[in-house]
Structures are given as structure tokens and as C-alpha cells.
Amino acid sequence: KNRARLLINCPDQPGIVAAVSQFLYGYGANIIESDQYTMDPMGGNFFIRIEFECDGLNEKGSQLEENFLSVAEKFNLDWKIMYVREIKNMAVFVSKEPHCLLELLWEFQSGNIMANIAVVISNHETARDMVESLGIPFYYIPSNRDIRKQVEEEQKELLEKYEIDVIVLARYMQILSPTFVEDYQHRIINIHHSFLPAFIGAKPYERAFDRGVKMIGATSHYVTNDLDEGPIIEQDIDRVDHRDNVDAMKKTGQSIERSVLTRSVKWHLDDRIIVEGNKTIVF
Amino acid sequence: KNRARLLINCPDQPGIVAAVSQFLYGYGANIIESDQYTMDPMGGNFFIRIEFECDGLNEKGSQLEENFLSVAEKFNLDWKIMYVREIKNMAVFVSKEPHCLLELLWEFQSGNIMANIAVVISNHETARDMVESLGIPFYYIPSNRDIRKQVEEEQKELLEKYEIDVIVLARYMQILSPTFVEDYQHRIINIHHSFLPAFIGAKPYERAFDRGVKMIGATSHYVTNDLDEGPIIEQDIDRVDHRDNVDAMKKTGQSIERSVLTRSVKWHLDDRIIVEGNKTIVF
Amino acid sequence: KNRARLLINCPDQPGIVAAVSQFLYGYGANIIESDQYTMDPMGGNFFIRIEFECDGLNEKGSQLEENFLSVAEKFNLDWKIMYVREIKNMAVFVSKEPHCLLELLWEFQSGNIMANIAVVISNHETARDMVESLGIPFYYIPSNRDIRKQVEEEQKELLEKYEIDVIVLARYMQILSPTFVEDYQHRIINIHHSFLPAFIGAKPYERAFDRGVKMIGATSHYVTNDLDEGPIIEQDIDRVDHRDNVDAMKKTGQSIERSVLTRSVKWHLDDRIIVEGNKTIVF
């Protein structure tokens, strides 16, 4: 595929689009999709995602990147180019509840997830069969707070072995250490089982039930070292009523969790998400 | 109209429905609608709302209520009968933002609100014209924390004068004193401009913007003396994205606020809401 | 389990609820859930679904049914009792696209479907592996218009062998013959890939794309001999826009199809659906 995505984040000023599009045109590139956003026309940041096609991109790519440096310097661009032919390697971490993992596997099988699910790592054996039946390696690494350091070293070895680009926490009920998180900044996606910031922390369905809410939700976000406080990628909700006990809320919630997480993963893989401060721009 | 609604709250045990429906049948009543809910078949509470029609209910009503006492005693029922012919008197409290008041007035005009909007009270003059043009009395009572006691006395006089059954706080930005709230327990409906318990308290849209949420909401609840902690009646949400600044979120939010509040008011007027602890059962 | 569901359909008149609830009380039954609906208080039909618990129901059941005959006769009731302990046997028919079948299998595995998926029948081999890996028998019966009679005879043998109560057409792209449909009246659930009655018939996504609609949907219904005209059980929709081509609409649609079909199947299994004329009442 001769397709790539150029992502730019820079101080807003006139002429950026002109310069960038002129540059791409110089390489014979055709812009397929372009989304931009200005935080504030008066002195805010400017963001743009351009998906383009370009004959012989495989060969031209590195030269194109090199020559782009002068444009980047002139406008003080923070930028990267992602090539569609470079399929990302994904690791899924999961604990006991398999619904989010299952949804990812189904979408993967259906050809809807543009990544290679390279490995599944779990602190439980529950999901082994369904993972291995698809020919995906499954590693059982029991975990708890006391052995976290050793567990994470085993995990990191696997992440390196499988050259992992993105980690999906598909209901993985362990906290990751700060260095682990920093190593994969904006590359670890978590699904939280509430409409954040409502019911931040543990047992959100129990607390939603106690508060008598009429809707429950789920939130996907990039993991940071502030628990449940990372940049939100996507949220969704569904109705509940007084007839729903905690179990019924969980069942409803699982359905929201799997769709919210899957949407987020797809956007990440399509390079649609730019993190700015503690927020996301989703193009 | 020969229609009434019987609301019951009692410890669950076999035979309640049989006894109540047998009793109503004895008066020739036809059950039009019946909803019930058991918190827990093993020792929980039982709730039922029966809407029935009965020829000559106007004349039979008080005798029916008197005779029902023996059934109520046997099953230890907490109950009340509401007659559809007795239109409730409603007072609307509003501050500067008129969107929720407007929605209520429109629905009132369209015959969709089964109440008499008897009076509108405001600490601003903003809404006077639109209210008086419909022939509804409007009272301007400036208010602030220091004169709350005196303000509430004026308000209470009006509530008594107009024989108010239910108070709707349609974006009324003043806190009511504990005694005021207690006098109208489960009869004051408020609309809060967030998806509670997220962004409880002041400036929810500003905080939603700062957190980078992807959906904003509104919550209607009965007012208690725990600010924003009363029993939730209804909630709804709508999508926002990174392009929405605080003002855009407010605009979107106003649309949710007015529909959530209006739905709640209609349910209250139809006697569909039972408060149990800090939750609502909405039949 | 000592739980059962009583479904009644009869001409409305006062006293039905009293008589039925009195009868159940006589057996010591506790009513867990009760939903009723009157088409028209003046001469319409009355429908009720009562879920009750009763100690020793296993032993008492047949006697209870026998004694209920006098109540049924007095009020001219069309009724049936379904015992929760009698798990229904389900057959799934599928063609090439497996997404609806997969959703049913996942929900089945998760314990969310109160039926026994006894057999899967397909005119393609596509789904064999995923079905057999769960220990469910899979039968490949190639089919086309010319051999329909013979195909249906093979199918009927399997339906009898596995004592099938309900057939789910999970994107089964063959038309069933009138006698087949009549044998399983109101027991064959189909999912149609459009928001019926829009785009009735073939190629709905192509036609939705051509018409430029902004939402696409899916519809589940009981199969009758009027193609796509059977009683609608459930519908849902999702947004599309000008960027979505036919393939993108199909992907979005598949997600709606699987949730709409699964919800319908659950309601059917919970005996929540009453068919009246060409409509459904879903309690």
C-alpha cells in the first residue's frame, strides 16, 4: 500500500496548510482525507491529520521525511508520518472477564482491526483456549502487588520479543508501575467500567447502583500514572432503571465496555488520536 | 374523569396483588395500567402503581379510601390514592437562563403537561414577558445568601396563596434552606447541568471541558438538603468532541436539560415516581 | 427452579387481575414480576404476563393448570404457562456471514442465553469450526430454490431429532416454504438488515447508500409467509454519513444486527413476547 498519514501539532499561524500541501503535491501525493483543528485562532495550537496516497511511497518515504525537515523547522512542527503498510503489533492484557478480549478477537478475525494481535498476556488461565484456538500465543503470568516488579519484567521481555507497538488493557485488573507506563506513553489503552469521572476507582457498578443512576457507562483512556485520570478517548452509556441490580448493570456495562474499547483501538490503529495535555483530539 | 392511581409501598409477601385487585374489583373498578416491582423476593419491599377507572369515583372516593384501610392494615401498606381530576398546582422557580422554563411553558401550552402552572417566581426580571404573555403570574423576588430567610418567607406566602403542590427549579441558582426543603419533601424537582455524580457542584461544563469528556449530560432529582445528592429521577447525555469549547457544551447541555427536566415533571404529575431511600422507582 | 410465567390474552373486563392473582395466591405463589397492557379500556384486548415463584411447583404444576381451567373459561382467556426449568432447545440457521451466529454463541457461552443451542444448520461450511469447537453439532446442507423441498425435509428431521422449540435465522439467506413456516408459527426469528419497512427486500445497504440516508438499521421479526412483513420484535439504528460507502454501512449494520437479534432471542426465551395480529407486545 502506498498510503501514509501525516500528523502535525504546532503553534497556529497562517501558511501551514499551504506549505504542507504544497510539499506533498511536490511528491505527487493525493490527499485522501484531511482533518484539522485549531484550539484557538488567536495563539492556540493547530493540529492536522492528512492521509495521502503516493506512488512508490515505499521507496520515496525516507527521502520525503528528510526533505520535510525544512518545512517542519520553519513552522516549528511536532510531526510524524505513519505508513499504512507497517502493521502495528498489539498485545492484549486481560484478567478474568473475557468479554473485551473476545470482542477484539472477533473484530480481528473479521478483518476489522488493522493490527497484528501478537500476544495475549493474562494473570488468569481463563482465556487460554479461545486465544490459542486462533493461533495467538498466550502467556499466563500470575500477578499481585508484591511481585509486580518481577511480573513486569517478564511482560516487558514478551513485549520486546513480539515488538509490541500498542498495549490494550482489556479488563486487566492490575496496576502498572510508573516506569512501565512511561515506556509506553500514549500507547496503553485501558477500558474503565464507568462514565468517568463518575465512580472513579474501584467497584463502579456497585456505587452506580447505590447512587441510583439511570444510565451507566464506560470510558476508554490512555493510561497515565494518575489512576483513571488519563486522556479520555471515548465514552458511551446505556440506560438502566430501578429493576437493574448490580449484576444486571454489569451485564449491560460489559456490552458498552466492549464497543467503547474496540472503537478506541481502531482509532488508535488508524492514527486518528492526538494527545494534547490531558485531552485527546480524535480525527 | 373517573380515573385514579393507587400507589403502594410495603414489605413483600404473597397475596398483596390478590387482595388489592379483589378490593378494586369490588368497587367495579377496571385496572388500566399496573406496574410493580419487588426489590428482592426474599424479604425486600414491594411497590405497585395501579391506574384504574371506576364509574362514579367522584362520589365513591372517600368511602373507597376508608374501606381500604383494613386491607392496608393487614399487609402493612404505605399507600396513597391520587385522583386524576385533581389537577396539581405547579410553581416554577427560575433565574436568568430561561430555556428550561420555556420548554415547560411550551409543553404546557401544547396540553402535554397535566398541571396548572400557577405561578413563576424569579430572582431576575428576564422571564417576565414570556410568562405574563401566557397569563401566568410572575413574581420578581431578588435574592442572595444574606436575605434568604426573608426571600423564602415571601416565596412561601406565594406558594400558599397559589396552593402549590409541586415546585420545579428550572435552573434556579439559589440554595433553599433546610426547612423550606423539608416542607416540600419529594415535591421539589431540580435540574442539574451534569451527569451526576460527575461534576457535582458548581461550573460542571467548565470542569467537563477541562477533563476532556466525550459526552455531557443532565440530571433531574428531588431536592434534599445534601446538595446535588437527592434521588435521581432521570438522566440523559449527548456527544461532544474536542471541537466543543465550554460555550458549545453549554448549548448542547441546555437541550438535554430541558428534555430531562420536562420528562421528570411529566412523570411526577402522572404519579409515576416512588422515592425509596435515596433512589426513585419510575413506573 | 420453582418459577413459571403465565401469559394471558383475553377480552378486557373488570375482575381478571383479581381472579388470577387470587388463584395464584391460593397456591402460595409469590408474584415476582407482572406486566399488563390493555389495547383499549373500552372493548379492547387485555394482555398480562405474570412471573411467579411457588414452592413445589414441579409437583403442583399439572394440578394448578387443570384447576386454572375454570378461571380461564369464566373470563374467556387464551393462556399458557411456561416453566423456567424447561430450557428451550434452539436451532440456528446461518449462511455465509457469521457475525449474528457468533454473537449468539458468545452470549450462550457467557450464560446470558437461557436456552440450549442444540444444533446449527448452514448452507455453507464457513461456521463449522467455531460451532464444533463449542461442542455444538453443525450440519452442512447445501440449498437452493430447486431443491428446497428436499432440503427442508432434512432440516425438519434435524429439528425433530433435537426437539427444537425455536429457530433463529442468523442471516440465513434462503426463503422457507409456507408449510415450514406454519409448522413453527411465531417460533422462527429472523434478522433483516434494514430499518423495516424501509428497504424491504434485497440489497438494503446498497439501496440505503443510493438514497443517501443518514441512519441505517436492523429489524428482527417473526417469520411469516409475507416476506419481511412478519410481526416486528425489535429495531435499532446507528448513524452513517456521506463518508460511508456500502461496505462501511454493512460493517456498521452488522453491529446493529447482532445486538437487535440477540435482544429479541433473549426476550423470546424469557416468554416476554405476545403476538397480536401482525404486532408484538414485548413485556
Added chain:
Amino acid sequence: KNRARLLINCPDQPGIVAAVSQFLYGYGANIIESDQYTMDPMGGNFFIRIEFECDGLNEKGSQLEENFLSVAEKFNLDWKIMYVREIKNMAVFVSKEPHCLLELLWEFQSGNIMANIAVVISNHETARDMVESLGIPFYYIPSNRDIRKQVEEEQKELLEKYEIDVIVLARYMQILSPTFVEDYQHRIINIHHSFLPAFIGAKPYERAFDRGVKMIGATSHYVTNDLDEGPIIEQDIDRVDHRDNVDAMKKTGQSIERSVLTRSVKWHLDDRIIVEGNKTIVF
């Protein structure tokens, strides 16, 4: 305001964005918002909407347009520039049901509609008071099939007098003649009370009720001379169930109609809608 919107529709080819953005940069314009869409990278049409700010646009505008001609010629562009300072004049046509008109008036009053509601024309007197109380001229022109020609002449005189740019049919229950429609091509917005193409034509709620649908909708579209077949701008739906009779469906529908119509009107006023064939692109 120094803000304008450039809308382009042309055959896709590399270099368009570069040329246009370079051109705008030459005038010192800052691109605030830009949305583009390619029907098909291989030989389809290309659409772009650019909102930009440019100091002294008031003075520079006509020269800018003149100089743009060479760019337009080179790439064979179909284009127009809309200046935000040129507020559009809007006429609202309404019959008896005022809910859609009311919503437009409320949004207008709240400053959410960037147009001048210059005149309201009706074949009933129903809405006169609410319109005139806002200082908007109201004209009562009784209408029926036999006098359509004369009625439309009166209407056209008013449209010219008030220099109308866009006509909103806010539940106007009369058919417009072909020449009238052609005079205002893609400038007449209608709201249809069903989820088109379901229930095209008259009495959609009655037919939705008869079919037993579980959702009802509304559709806004540009008026063409194929009744209810014009390019769809927006659609939305809400749930109904077996308890909803035709009247209840209408009530629910009215709420959808007013929000769908209002959204469409706002998009039209923001120059976000491009009509291509019988479809809309909404940026």
C-alpha cells in the same frame, strides 16, 4: 466579521488543496476549519469547505474572488464564497401544528440561529400571536390545490419583498408547484414526519402504528419536485412500544421533528451542506 467560507466541488486530482491554501495564504488568510471529502480517490469528485479569517476581508473580498478565477479554471472548480457578515434572510412556512416553528423561534431568540427570520407565512391563523409578539411579520394566506397559483404569487411577492435566501417548511402541509421549487433549488428545507424512505407520503404515524414499528423518526430534506424524495439532510429516531397509540407516536415524533429540522437549518446557515446528485455532504 472578517470570516468567510469557501465551498468547492470538483473532479479529484492532486494539487487542489495546495493551490487553494497557497492562494488563501497569499491574502494572509488563516484557515479556521477545513473539511474535505473524496467520493473515490480514483476519478471521483472532491469536495472541500474552508472557513477562514482574513483582515480587511470586507474590502478585499471582491478582488479575492476575481483573482480566484484562475485557480478555479485550472482545476475546473465549482465554487462559491459565503461571507459570514452577510446574514441570510429566512422565511418560515407553517400550517396548523406550531411545534417546529416554535423551536425555530426559540433558537432564534436565544441567538443560536445565525439568520434573520424575516417573515412567517401560514395558511392558518394559529401561529399569528406567537410570531407577532416577537416583532416578526406574519402573513395569513389561505391555500388549497385550486388556488395554488395565485397563492404562490402572493408568497413570491413576499419572498422578494423580504429578500429571502432560504425557506423553511416547518410542517407546511401544502405542495409547492414545480416552478416555485426550481426558483429556490436547494434552498427550501422540509421536515417529513417519518424515517424516510419508510412511510413516504401521507399519514406516516398511522402507518407506523399499523406496521407495529418499534421506533419512529423524522427526516429533513431539500425540497425537489419528487415528493419526499429530495436530498436527505438529517434524520433521527426515538423508541416507541406497543403502549404507544397514534397520538402518543405523534407527540414523540414532534419532539424529533423539531430537533431534526432545527439542526438542518443551522447547518444550512453555516454553509455546511453541499448537494451532490440526490445526496448531501454535511461538513
